[in-house]
Amino acid sequence: MPVTDPAARARFLAAVRFNEHGLLPVIAQAAPAEGGQGGEVLMMAWMNAEALEETLATGRVVYFSRSRKALWRKGESSGQVQHWTDLRLDCDGDTLLALVEQKGVACHTGRRSCFFQALRDDEMTAITAPDVDPKVLYAG
Amino acid sequence: MPVTDPAARARFLAAVRFNEHGLLPVIAQAAPAEGGQGGEVLMMAWMNAEALEETLATGRVVYFSRSRKALWRKGESSGQVQHWTDLRLDCDGDTLLALVEQKGVACHTGRRSCFFQALRDDEMTAITAPDVDPKVLYAG
Numbered sequence: 001m002p003v004t005d006p007a008a009r010a011r012f013l014a015a016v017r018f019n020e021h022g023l024l025p026v027i028a029q030a031a032p033a034e035g036g037q038g039g040e041v042l043m044m045a046w047m048n049a050e051a052l053e054e055t056l057a058t059g060r061v062v063y064f065s066r067s068r069k070a071l072w073r074k075g076e077s078s079g080q081v082q083h084w085t086d087l088r089l090d091c092d093g094d095t096l097l098a099l100v101e102q103k104g105v106a107c108h109t110g111r112r113s114c115f116f117q118a119l120r121d122d123e124m125t126a127i128t129a130p131d132v133d134p135k136v137l138y139a140g
Numbered sequence: 141m142p143v144t145d146p147a148a149r150a151r152f153l154a155a156v157r158f159n160e161h162g163l164l165p166v167i168a169q170a171a172p173a174e175g176g177q178g179g180e181v182l183m184m185a186w187m188n189a190e191a192l193e194e195t196l197a198t199g200r201v202v203y204f205s206r207s208r209k210a211l212w213r214k215g216e217s218s219g220q221v222q223h224w225t226d227l228r229l230d231c232d233g234d235t236l237l238a239l240v241e242q243k244g245v246a247c248h249t250g251r252r253s254c255f256f257q258a259l260r261d262d263e264m265t266a267i268t269a270p271d272v273d274p275k276v277l278y279a280g
Contacts (some may be wrong), residue, residue, distance in 0.1 A: 008262035015257060015264050027167050029181055038180045041169055044235040088255040088267070091247050095184040097255040107231050115228040115237040117155060122148035124155050127228070 001085065002059040009056045013049060017093040022048050023064060024096055028106065031085040031099040039099075042106035043114040045072070047096065059083055061098055078137040080104040110134045141225065142199040149196045153189060157233040162188050163204060164236055168246065171225040171239040179239075182246035183254040185212070187236065199223055201238055218277040220244040250274045 003009050018024050023046045030039030045063040047055065051071055054062045061082035065072040075081030082100040089096055107114040110130030118127050143149050158164050163186045170179030185203040187195065191211055194202045201222035205212040215221030222240040229236055247254040250270030258267050 003259060003262070005262050008259060011262075011264050012259055025165055025184060027181060027184065029178070038169070038178050040178045041167060041181065041237050044165065044167065044230065086258055089257040089264075090184065090254040091249050091251075091256070092254075093257070095254075097181050109231050111231075114230040114232075114235075116231070117229040117233070118226055119143060119148060119152055122143070122145050122151075124151050124229075 003056045009053060012056060012087070012089075013052060015089055015093050016049075016052065016096070018049065019094065023066070024048075024052065024094065026061075026063065026096045026098055028061065028082060028098045028100050028102070031101055040113050041115060042100070042102055042112065045074075052096075055084065055098075056087070061100055075103065078104075078108070080106065080137065082106075105131050105137075108134060108137070110137060143196045149193060152196060152227070152229075153192060155229055155233050156189075156192065156236070158189065159234065163206070164188075164192065164234065166201075166203065166236045166238055168201065168222060168238045168240050168242070171241055180253050181255060182240070182242055182252065185214075192236075195224065195238075196227070201240055215243065218244075218248070220246065220277065222246070245271050245277075248274060248277070250277060 026047050027044050028042045032038045048064040051062045051064045061074050061084055063072040081103050084098050084100050086099040105112050110132040111128050116126050116128045166187050167184050168182045172178045188204040191202045191204045201214050201224055203212040221243045224238050224240050226239040245252050250272040251268050256266050256268045
């Protein structure tokens, strides 16, 4: 649900405290089912002011890629886009929680969530299997 | 559930890519109910290697306070401690998801979750009310 009023978008941006690199950590969580407390945490990435402005204006989640130093319209190469249903800033304005409708999978490994490494029987283990072959996600 | 084997803790730490300041962003999410997909995202904070080691060894969540430049045993002044039920590292090892049993509230404002600022009718709004008066949390 895009925020069509530029003044409202400016109010949101004014409440954000970007870090010393002009970036904001963003947690993407699957939007909860009706009445639910919350869905799966899918990934964490970063936005700069431009990415947040475009995210607010379009309803589609846009990050800033620190490695590419460019806007990263999530799903632009994989098709696995995110549309947000709510954007919630934390108490001190330096972290954003995006509730999203995730098309397909969030992780470049083909898993629904990026958070899949954990100790099991004292060994680091992949606790979920890919839903999709990454070769399919990023094929031409 | 503490990790009692120091070698297992070392394997976990070896999988982490701390940032240029030696820190790791940590998302605390309420542990899901039996069979559930996930609970509420409560807060985001940071750990250094020492905080993560103590978190693994004790079962209690310990952060690193960037403002105090010291370990922050969550709840040490407020009583609102966190015990983890799982610690999940993301695909590239640079973000941690802690599933936690939160005693009381996570936020210093007395709210369950720190993520309570959002646009409603185009105005930045506190979408939840405090459960506890912060003066009570930090009294004494």
